[in-house]
Each structure stands twice: as structure tokens, then as C-alpha cells.
């Protein structure tokens with residue numbers, strides 16, 4: 001796909017310090033998404049949050065409310081997290097997706113499937129300590145299959161998130177056994193220093209992953225920079241033919257002042273145009289991946 005797919009990563013579980021423009025409430029998320037759409041993004045990725053405190057919400061009703069507000073305010077592709085709950089029964093991990101699917105007005109279209117189990121302890125080099133030495137994120141193949149089948153049963157397409165080269169080695173087996181489908185939306189996770197479950201957000205960290213993207217698979221890849229300024233890698237990603245997943249959920253972008261999500265997207269789009277890449281519309285993304293639109 002020549003056009004640039006831009007996924008706006010609107011909020012994650014990021015606090016409003018240091019950037020107060022992280023959206024929490026459903027209406028805030030929808031307004032931020034619509035502004036990102038105007039700036040050139042086509043996919044809205046979000047997590048449900050408490051409107052006041054920003055605490056993580058696992059409530060399917062809140063996800064439905066966000067879905068409804070998103071659909072009402074723009075034509076963006078709707079992509080909630082699959083990480084609303086991670087430590088409970090598998091069915092609960094996609095309960096919010098099933099609730100959203102009950103109405104076209106709230107339905108999700110894409111969800112991220114993390115193709116790894118990982119040590120998620122964050123290391124502080126200055127303190128020489130981990131934040132929590134017991135932190136583990138577990139995704140067995142059986143879990144990935146159950147999540148994939150659960151969401152596909154209601155017409156939602158799983159994307160693959162690669163944490164490392166071993167994640168990429170899983171891609172073909174998961175395609176061959178029906179857990180993933182072509183064309184594949186493949187996301188490459190890069191992370192800031194101290195977050196050891198992904199490759200470093202550098203040219204070398206990216207290129208090591210690109211070396212192991214399987215040949216002959218029909219896919220589009222994008223890059224996610226958790227805790228990292230992805231704009232610093234923009235030229236490299238554009239040269240390599242990749243797409244982007246970025247926003248205030250991952251990084252505050254104070255290099256741009258106190259930007260909104262849309263400001264970050266607009267900055268990327270200007271760089272992309274210098275490389276001759278125009279942003280893809282949501283309709284183009286739906287066509288590429290066979291998504292059921294609004």
C-alpha cells in the first residue's frame with residue numbers, strides 16, 4: 001500500500017503529566033480521534049479510562065460508549081485495546097469487544113494481538129532496580145488462538161504485534177494454523193530504555209526486526225514506539241516503506257511544545273509528504289484489510 005497508514009495511539013494508560021492533552025472520557029477520546037482524522041490518521045486506538053482520575057477501566061459499557069462517540073464524530077477505523085484485562089479468564093479479555101459488536105454504532109474493527117510472552121519489569125539504570133520483579137505478560141499460543149477466534153466470531157480482525165524476532169518467527173506458523181490471516185496488519189514494537197520486552201527504538205532496533213519479517217506474506221507493517229519519540233525515526237521508517245502507530249499514549253512529544261494527538265499526526269504527515277507519501281483514508285484501510293466499516 002503506497003498510502004501511509006497512520007494509527008493514532010490516543011491514550012494508553014498514560015497520565016496527563018507532563019502532557020495534559022491525553023484524552024480520558026469517551027467524548028474526549030472521540031474529539032481527539034476526529035482531530036487526528038483531519039490531520040491524516042485513519043485508525044483510532046484507545047483504552048477506556050476513568051474520566052476524572054484516568055484510572056484504567058475494564059467496563060464493556062465504557063468501551064461501547066467510546067465506540068459510539070467515535071462512530072458519531074468521524075469515519076476512523078475503530079481499534080480498542082485487547083489489554084483491558086490481562087490477568088483474568090480469556091473470555092473476559094475480549095468481553096468488551098463482544099459488547100461493542102452488538103451494534104454497528106459501537107462495533108470494533110481491529111484489535112491488537114501481542115505475539116509474545118514477556119518479562120515486563122521496567123529497569124531503572126540510575127537506581128539499579130526493577131519496578132516489579134514479578135511482572136510477566138503471558139500469551140501462550142492457545143491464548144492467542146482463543147483471543148483470535150473470539151473476536152473473529154463477531155467480525156473483528158486481529159492484528160499481530162511483534163515484540164522481537166521470536167514474535168516474527170511465530171507469524172508464519174500462526175498464519176498456517178489459522179490464528180492470523182492475510183493480509184496481515186503487523187505492528188513492530190520498539191521501546192524506550194528500561195522497557196526490555198521490545199527492541200530499542202533506534203535504527204538498529206528496527207532493522208533487526210525488518211530482517212526477520214517473513215517473505216511472501218501479504219502484509220503491511222507499522223512501527224510503535226512505546227515511551228519513544230517516533231518522529232525521530234520517521235525518515236527511516238518512511239525510507240523502509242513502513243507505516244506508523246503513534247500518539248500521546250506512547251510519548252508526550254514535548255519537543256513540539258505541549259501538542260495534542262492531532263499536532264503529532266500533523267507533524268508526521270508533513271514529513272511523509274516530503275517523502276511523497278500521502279496519508280491513507282479509513283476507507284482505503286478497510287479495503288486493504290477487508291474490514292466491515294460503519
Ligand code: ZN
Pocket residue numbers: 012045046047081
Ligand atoms: Zn494500547
